[in-house]
Amino acid sequence: MYIAICDDEKIYRSEIESLIDEYFSGKNFDYVCRQFSCGKELADDAQIYDIVFLDIEMEEMSGIETARALNRKNRHTVIFIITAYHKYLDDAMDLNVFRYIDKPINKDRFFKGLEKAIALIDNSDFTFKTVNNELITISKNDIICVEVMKKKVTVSTVDGDYISREKMDFFRKNLTASYFAVPHKSYIVNFNYVKKFRRNEIELKGNHIIAIAPKKQAEIKNQFMSFIGEDYGN
Numbered sequence: 001m002y003i004a005i006c007d008d009e010k011i012y013r014s015e016i017e018s019l020i021d022e023y024f025s026g027k028n029f030d031y032v033c034r035q036f037s038c039g040k041e042l043a044d045d046a047q048i049y050d051i052v053f054l055d056i057e058m059e060e061m062s063g064i065e066t067a068r069a070l071n072r073k074n075r076h077t078v079i080f081i082i083t084a085y086h087k088y089l090d091d092a093m094d095l096n097v098f099r100y101i102d103k104p105i106n107k108d109r110f111f112k113g114l115e116k117a118i119a120l121i122d123n124s125d126f127t128f129k130t131v132n133n134e135l136i137t138i139s140k141n142d143i144i145c146v147e148v149m150k151k152k153v154t155v156s157t158v159d160g161d162y163i164s165r166e167k168m169d170f171f172r173k174n175l176t177a178s179y180f181a182v183p184h185k186s187y188i189v190n191f192n193y194v195k196k197f198r199r200n201e202i203e204l205k206g207n208h209i210i211a212i213a214p215k216k217q218a219e220i221k222n223q224f225m226s227f228i229g230e231d232y233g234n
Contacts, residue, residue, distance in 0.1 A: 001029070001121070002047055006036040006066060007055035007082060012103070013037070016053050016082070019110050039066030048074045050121050051114075053101070056083035067097060075158065076141065078117040098192070100228060116178060126174060128155065129165040136162055141179070145208055146171045146188040156206060179227060183212040183220045191227045 005016045013035045020033055036042040039061030042052070052070060056063035063081055070077050078098045082105070098120070099113045120141060127137045136155075144156045146168070153164040153171070164171075171188055179191045187210050189202055196203040199217055202210045212220050 001031040001051070001118075002049045003031055003033045004036060004042055004045075004047075004049040004052045005033065006039055006042045006052065006058070006063075008037055008058045009055070010037070012055065012082065012105075015105060016110075019105070019107060020114070023111050023114050039063065039069075042066055043069035049077055051078045051080070051117050053080045053082055056081050076121075076139070078120055080113065080117070119177070120179065128162075128170070131163045131165050133165070140175060140177060141190065141192060143175065144190055144193045144204055144206055145210060146175070147210075148186050156208065181220055181223050183210055183216055185213070187211075191224060194224070197221075197224055 003020060005013045005020075007013045007016070017033050017035065020031075024031060034045075034047075036045070039054070039058050042054075043061065043066050049070070052067075054063040054066055058066075061069075063083070067079050067081075070079060080099045080101050081097050082101045082103060098117060101110060101113065125137050126140045126143070127135055129135055138157055138159070142158045144158065146164075147154045147156070148168045153166065153168055155162045155164050155171075168186075168188075172182065175188055181189050181191060183189060183202060189204060189208075189210050193205040194202055195205055199221070200212050200214075202212065202220075204210060
């Protein structure tokens with residue numbers, strides 16, 4: 001596993017690397033951690049990173065701009081934004097940003113986020129059958145949402161839509177990672193693709209507007225707040 005830390009302040013780069021080392025201490029896990037002092041240096045690096053910790057406010061190339069460049073190289077890179085400012089949340093929602101980590105860094109929250117990121121990277125492939133009897137195998141995290149309408153189940157992915165032969169119960173049983181949620185009996189959504197979250201609906205990439213059932217609004221809000229960061233504000 002390759003991990004990158006990008007911050008123009010050495011004190012934070014060293015703190016994050018120290019926390020990463022502490023997290024993996026005693027675990028049988030191979031990883032390489034590299035530090036970068038500016039976004040352009042990271043964006044120009046040929047290595048594809050599994051996890052990236054990005055400061056949001058850097059000179060020459062901001063964390064948001066760097067995240068866009070990383071997305072173009074590999075959409076599966078798990079990106080953490082390290083910041084003392086939440087005003088960039090809307091911009092980050094348009095990108096593959098996995099978590100906000102506040103400065104000063106809370107160790108327990110950092111470890112929980114890292115644990116979930118590793119689970120996401122280890123995400124297994126998923127196979128389902130279409131109405132044309134084709135077998136489709138994709139990464140679970142490439143699924144944006146699953147929708148059932150008039151008994152027709154549509155699986156929307158980053159590479160296109162498929163009409164599934166499987167029933168909705170099949171997807172509920174198999175899509176159980178923490179980034180999946182069921183806001184309505186007709187939908188399963190992947191929080192990694194949320195553009196806007198409102199009390200009664202979720203807007204996903206690909207212009208999907210998903211209604212949240214009234215009885216599930218508090219539950220889905222709490223699940224989403226936990227996803228973007230356990231201690232993130234209300």
